[in-house]
Amino acid sequence: MDEYEELLNRAYSRLPEKVLRRERFEVPKVRRSYEGNKTVIHNFKDIVERLNRDQQHVYKYLVKNLGTAGIIQGSKLVLHGVFQTEEIEEVINDYLREYVICPECKSPDTHIEKEGRVSYLQCDACGARHPLRG
Structure with a gap:
């Protein structure tokens, strides 16, 4: 059980701070x-x-x-x-x-990237990337 907790703590320490923070x-x-x-x-x-x-x-x-x-x-x-x-x-x-809002993790920490003629919603918290319409 100690090994599991150690691995869990190590995983949490590698997550970006934005993912761990849960504010409205x-x-x-x-x-x-x-x-x-x-x-x-x-x-x-x-x-x-x-x-x-x-x-x-x-x-x-x-x-x-x-x-x-x-x-x-x-x-x-x-x-x-x-x-x-x-x-x-x-x-x-x-x-x-x-x-x-990121469709994957529901975080507002996103930005819009344009690649050619297509714009993408890039999440700074989880790294997800979704194409935007129009």
């Missing part, structure tokens, strides 16, 4: 207001930084899936049209599932 990944809640018939997401930059993704990539996904146009103004995102917080958060959660 939370995206900041959307802070929005309305300016006429436009919706302003005040903490867009904070959300993008927490997702660890390119601002333009998240922006394009949001406007496409909300079916609107918009513009990034500093740390804010201005969307044409009136959108409820729940609608915006649902699209952000879809983005999270599709482009951030």
Whole structure:
């Protein structure tokens, strides 16, 4: 039994720290207001930084899936049209599932790699690699 525990400890010592860490990944809640018939997401930059993704990539996904146009103004995102917080958060959660969370180990520690014309979701925790659509 001692040999088993020794081997187990040795295996754990070789794992990356990110795999051993189990903390809850939370995206900041959307802070929005309305300016006429436009919706302003005040903490867009904070959300993008927490997702660890390119601002333009998240922006394009949001406007496409909300079916609107918009513009990034500093740390804010201005969307044409009136959108409820729940609608915006649902699209952000879809983005999270599709482009951030590793399908294998469910870790948010990932990045997007482009190889030729194909983009891959590369997990920094478990090393898994999955092709992305579009």
